[in-house]
Amino acid sequence: MPGKIDARLAELNIKLPSPPAPVASYVPYVVSGNIVFISGQVTMAEGGLQYVGTVGKELSLEDGKAAARLCAINVLAQLRAAAGDLDRVKRCVRLGVFVNAVPGYAQHPEVANGASDLIVEVFGDAGRHSRAAVGAGSLPRNVAVEVDAIFELA
Numbered sequence: 001m002p003g004k005i006d007a008r009l010a011e012l013n014i015k016l017p018s019p020p021a022p023v024a025s026y027v028p029y030v031v032s033g034n035i036v037f038i039s040g041q042v043t044m045a046e047g048g049l050q051y052v053g054t055v056g057k058e059l060s061l062e063d064g065k066a067a068a069r070l071c072a073i074n075v076l077a078q079l080r081a082a083a084g085d086l087d088r089v090k091r092c093v094r095l096g097v098f099v100n101a102v103p104g105y106a107q108h109p110e111v112a113n114g115a116s117d118l119i120v121e122v123f124g125d126a127g128r129h130s131r132a133a134v135g136a137g138s139l140p141r142n143v144a145v146e147v148d149a150i151f152e153l154a
Contacts, residue, residue, distance in 0.1 A: 003085055003086065003087040004087055005086035005087050005089065005122060005123070006086065006087075008121075008122055009076075009086075009122060012121060012122065014073060014076075014122075016073065016076055016077040016080060017044075017045070017046065017073070017074065017077050018077065019074070019077040019078045019080070019081045020041070020042075020044045020074055020077070020078075022039065023140075026039055027039065028078050028081070029078050029079070029081065029082040031082055031153075034090070034152055034153045034154070035093070035150060035151070035152055035153070036079060036082045036083060036150070036151045036152075036153060037148075037149075037150055038075050038078045038079060038082070038148055038149040038150070038151070039078070039148060040096075040098070040140075040146040040147065040148040041071045041072075041074035041075045041078060041146065041147050041148070042071060042074070042139070042140060042141065042143045042145070042146050043067045043070050043071060043143045043144060043145060044070075044074060045070060049141055049143055050067070050070060051063055051064075051066065051067035051070065051143060051144040051145065052141065052142050052143055052144070053100075053142065053144060054100050054101060054102055054142075054144070055067075055099055055100060055101045055102070055105060055107075055111060055144050055145075056101050056102035056105045057102050059144050061107055061110055061111065063144065064099060064101075064107075064110075064111035064114065064144055064145060065110065065111055065113060065114030066114060067111075067114065067143070067144040067145040068097055068099075068111055068112055068113070068114030068115040068145045068147060069114040069115060069117075069118050070145075071097075071115055071145050071146060071147035072095075072114070072115035072116075072118040072119055072147055073118070074147075075095075075115075075119075075147055075148075075149045076122065079149070079151055083151075083153055088153045088154055089123060089126065089151055089152070089153060089154070090126065090151075090152040090153055090154040091123070091126040091127070091128075091129070091151070091152050092119050092123060092126065092127050092128070092129040092149065092150075092151050093129060093130065093150040093151060093152055094129055094130045094131065094132075094149065094150045095112070095115055095116060095119065095129055095130075095131045095132075095147060095148070095149050096131070096132045096134070096147065096148045096149070097111065097112035097115055097116075097131065097132065097133045097134065097145065097146075097147050098134050098135075098136045098139060098145065098146045098147070099111045099112070099133065099134065099135050099136060099144070099145055100136050100137075100138060100139040100142065100143065100144050100145065101135045101136070103137075105135055108133040108134065108135050109133045111133065111145065112131060112133035114145075115145075115147045116129070116131060119149075
C-alpha cells in the first residue's frame with residue numbers, strides 16, 4: 001500500500017525517476033543523524049538534459065520555473081533513495097536554487113518558486129522551507145537551474 005507522500009505524488013501525476021547518478025567526484029546525498037543533505041540536482045529527465053541554456057536569453061521565466069520544478073523532482077528521487085520512504089520526511093529545511101541567468105537578471109525568486117511550490121505541494125506545511133535563490137554566470141552542462149536541499153527525517 002503506498003504511503004501518504006507516494007499517494008500525494010500520484011495525485012499530482014508525478015512519477016519519480018531513478019535517482020540520477022553523480023557525474024563527478026561526490027555522492028548524491030549524505031545522511032547525518034536525522035538530516036539529509038541532497039547534492040545539487042540538475043534538469044535531467046528521461047532522454048537527457050532539459051532546459052539547457054540561459055534564463056533571460058534562450059529561456060523564458062516560465063522555462064526557468066519548469067526547470068526548477070524538474071530539479072525538485074530529482075531532489076525528491078534522491079531523497080527517497082536516502083530515506084527509503086518519503087513518509088519519513090519531517091520537513092524540508094532549506095532549498096538552494098541556482099539560476100543560470102543573463103547579467104542583470106532580477107527574477108531569480110520567481111524561477112526558484114518552481115522548486116519551492118512543488119515541495120510545498122508534495123509535503124504541505126512540512127514542505128515550507130528557508131531558501132536561497134542565486135544567479136549564476138553558468139551552471140554544469142549549461143543547464144538553466146540547479147537545486148540542492150536539506151531535509152529533516154522523523
